[in-house]
Structure formats: structure tokens, C-alpha cells
Amino acid sequence: MTRLVHWKWQLLAPACGVLLTFSFAPYDYSYFALPALAFFYRLCIAPARHAALSGYLFGLGLFGSGIWWVYISIHRFGGADPYSAGLLTLLLVAVWALFPALTAYLSAKLLAMAGVWFRILAVGLTWVAVEYLRGYWLLNGFPWLQIAYGQLNTPLAGYAPLVGVYGAGFLLAVSAALCAEMWRVRRLRLSGLLALCAIWGGGCLLRQVQWTHAVGAPIKVALLQGNIAQDQKWLEDQRQHTLSLYWQLTQQHWDADVIVWPETAIPVFLSQVKDFYLEPLSALARENGTDLLVSLPSEGEGKSYYNSVMSLGAREALYHKHHLLPFGEYLPLQPLSGWVLDRLAIPLGNFAAGAAEQPLLEAGGYPLVTTICYEDAFGELVSRQVGRAAYLVNVTNDAWFGDTSQPHQHMQIAQMRALETGRYLLRATNTGLSGIVMPNGKISARAPLFTTTALTGTIIPMAGLTPYARWGDSAVFAGLFLLVGMVWRLSKFQPGGWRRNELDGSL
Incomplete structure (x- = not known):
């Protein structure tokens, strides 16, 4: 029965990935990010391998709906036939979907630890740390659809001059995790609501600050x-x-x-x-x-x-x-990528x-x-x-x-x-x-x-x-890891700390 419940949630995972896409331009339903990420958090309350699958399905929905336009460049302007262009687009979506899967896998491990505040903060940090990995390292980086970009019209934008796109994304992920935990844990509702008010109210105040x-x-x-x-x-x-x-x-x-x-x-x-x-x-x-x-x-x-x-x-x-565009201005993974693209007759710079x-x-x-x-x-x-x-x-x-x-x-x-x-x-x-x-x-x-x-x-x-321009992403992540580490030290570590009724409970 438990496994059936998990599969029902997993069937909704791609739809929630699509929901997150609607928080970005040109749709600009910024607050859709909160239920989408809260649902993602709920999917991570599962054995790690099940969470990874759920995260992958979520990623397929997010990138399938968010970067499908790659097909246009490959087919219409790159000269590839529709079959080859579609295949390459699907391959690209499949690769980037691995990152939400990694986030979900690591989050499931963290959610097995005791201390609700540690879990909330650690999962938020995991989300943006994997975003950073995707955005800077793999194939020269692909920082598209990072969750903070959809928040330019919300109070969280006030944090961008202070902690940049990753710090603002961390606060969004933490807010979503708080919403998911408040729904599950009744005793958290008052403190969670106060924390949400502090985060979003602080953003409103920061929007009034002129840093330059x-x-x-x-x-x-x-x-x-x-x-x-x-x-x-x-x-x-x-x-x-x-x-x-x-x-x-x-x-x-x-x-x-x-x-x-x-x-x-x-x-x-x-x-x-x-x-x-x-x-x-x-x-x-x-x-x-x-x-x-x-x-x-x-x-x-x-x-x-x-x-x-x-x-x-x-x-x-x-x-x-x-900073060159991979597969557009240069070919990574040589000589394999060059051989593949030559076979498909796609000319690239x-x-x-x-x-x-x-x-x-x-x-x-x-x-x-x-x-x-x-x-x-x-x-x-x-x-x-x-x-x-x-x-x-x-x-x-x-x-x-x-x-x-x-x-x-x-x-x-x-x-x-x-x-x-x-x-x-x-x-x-x-x-x-x-x-x-x-x-x-x-x-x-x-x-x-x-x-x-x-x-x-x-x-x-x-x-x-601005503080962010002065210190950069390294200082932001150092501060976030320090914060989560301090909360971890204050929390009682219990391997497998989720009780059976917590792990199998519904939203």
C-alpha cells in the first residue's frame, strides 16, 4: 500500500516540474514555485532510490517544458532533420533532469536525520548547491531555470543584492520546505509561519535599500x-x-x-x-x-x-x-561530440x-x-x-x-x-x-x-x-554551509530518524 501511495505521488512529479516552469518568464506566475518545490520536498520523504526517480520525473517536466526551444535552434537553424533534432532535444532534457534527481537523492538522505529545522535548511542548501554544480561546472555550466530567476517580482528579490541568485534561491527552497513541514507537523505551524513572515517581510524591507x-x-x-x-x-x-x-x-x-x-x-x-x-x-x-x-x-x-x-x-x-556556449560556440566531450554532430550534419562554431x-x-x-x-x-x-x-x-x-x-x-x-x-x-x-x-x-x-x-x-x-558584488558566490555558500552546520550541531542526529508514520504519511 505504501509503495502504491509513492507511485501516485510520482505520477504527479512531471506536472509539478511543469508548474515550476510557469514561475519563470514569460508566464511570471512567480508564486507557483512554492507549491511546486513543496511537492518536490514531499517526494523526497522516501527511500533514496525512490526519491531519485521522483526527482528525475520532476526534472523531465521542468526541463521538458522549460527548454524545449532548443529544438528550434537545432532543427530550423542548425539544419538537422526533425527526428535528429527531437532526439537531441530529448537527450538534453534527459541529461539536465539528472540534477533534480541528484537533489532528491541527497535530500532523502538528509530527511532521514532528526531535527526539523536542520532538514528544512539542509534540503534548501542541497537544491542551490546542485544548481551551482549544474550552473558552473558540467559542460561549462548551464545555469538556466534556476529558481530565483522567477522571483524578480516577489519580496525575495530584495535578497539578490545581498546574497545573489543562489542565496535568494535558498530562501525560496527553504520557504517551500517550511510550507511542506507545516502541513505535516502541526507543532511547527506557529514557528514556521513566523519564519516565513521573517523571510518574506525581510525581503520587502531590503527592496527599499539602495546599495549603490x-x-x-x-x-x-x-x-x-x-x-x-x-x-x-x-x-x-x-x-x-x-x-x-x-x-x-x-x-x-x-x-x-x-x-x-x-x-x-x-x-x-x-x-x-x-x-x-x-x-x-x-x-x-x-x-x-x-x-x-x-x-x-x-x-x-x-x-x-x-x-x-x-x-x-x-x-x-x-x-x-x-564563457562560451557548449555545443553552440565550442564542442565539449571531444572527439565524441564532434563525431556525433558530424554524423547528424549539424554545423556549429x-x-x-x-x-x-x-x-x-x-x-x-x-x-x-x-x-x-x-x-x-x-x-x-x-x-x-x-x-x-x-x-x-x-x-x-x-x-x-x-x-x-x-x-x-x-x-x-x-x-x-x-x-x-x-x-x-x-x-x-x-x-x-x-x-x-x-x-x-x-x-x-x-x-x-x-x-x-x-x-x-x-x-x-x-x-x-552591493554585498553580493563584494563577496561573490563563494562567500554566500560558505555562509549557508556554516548556518546549516550550526543548526546540525544543535540537532540530535538519529540515523533513520524518520518514524514509520512520518515516512509514509501523506501531505
């Missing part, structure tokens, strides 16, 4: 969105049209202090356009007192080449993308990574942190540079994924970087969503998807460091 301050006059900016179709972008007979389009859009906005072009807006190598295109453009920028940030591929030593951003105008310099430490670009009279596409998903990459920068710039090309949830999810990630660092963020994209994000993570201006336009507005150069 202005250091100069407003900067007028223009973000160009060329809306070049992905299947046309690299065609030789379309290059002149693309170059002319961005030239004309730029000519219309010489009154701006900074003009930003999207990722690889120039679809040819630097050496091919430097003399006849970039040098005249840079001269015009200097004449008009404007700085340009343009993006294009550039050559390195030997046969290597980079995905780059170049500043034109008062100062000319290059930034080379450091093989960029070289730029240095981890590069001089900051300058535009509008101030240094800035530059991220290219996927790099804005790595908070510590931004935070370790932001002390020298007055604002953030992200250039990207989400045309690979069509009119799906991906561009909205990516904008949500960019918003978190602005909130964590207390800086304005300029985001120029090929097909959208281009936007200006304020230091509080709110969007002040946004261009619609799939339109050719120039988004204009003003930003304010900022200085000062």
Missing part, C-alpha cells in the same frame, strides 16, 4: 535591434544589406552618448571590414562625440577566432567572449575563449562590464568586474530560438545581474528582447520582439558595491 549611488550625469543611449532573420544572417548576399542597415540606424542617433549593436551584428571578420567600414564609422563617432559598441567575430592567433565586442570612438578596444581577465571597455566616459549572450547567466563573472565599472552591457542574439519563452527567460537573467550589482544594464539583441534595466532589476524601456528599431533612453553611471 550615482557618480555622474545621465548618459543618453541607443540600442539597435536590426531584426535580421537567423537563416539570413550569415548569407554572403545579405551582408551588404546588414551593414547598410546598422549604418543607417546609427546615423539617426548621433545625438546619443552611447550606441550599442547586438551580438555579431557585423557578420564578417574584423579584418574584412576594418578599413572600409569600421574606421570611417569610428571617425564619425568621434566627430559627433558618441561611443559605439559593435559586435563581430575577430581573428586570434593561428586558426582561432573570437566572438567579440569592439568599442569605437574616443577609445578603440576589443573584448573577447570568455568552434570559437576560442577570451582571457578570464581583460581590460574593461569604455563608452560614454565610463568603464563598463561587457557580456556576450550566454555570459550574462554567470553572476560571479559580472560581480568580480563590477567594482571598476559604472554600468553593464549585454549583447546577444536570441533569434536562434524563434518566438518562444527563451528570449523572455534570457531577459529575466539579465535583470538579475542588474539587481545583484546595483547597476543599469543595456541589453541589445538582434531580434529582441532589447531593453534598459534599472539597478532594482526593473525594465525601464523595452523593444518588442521581431521589429527593426532603435531603443533610446538614459542611464545613470553608478558606483559602490
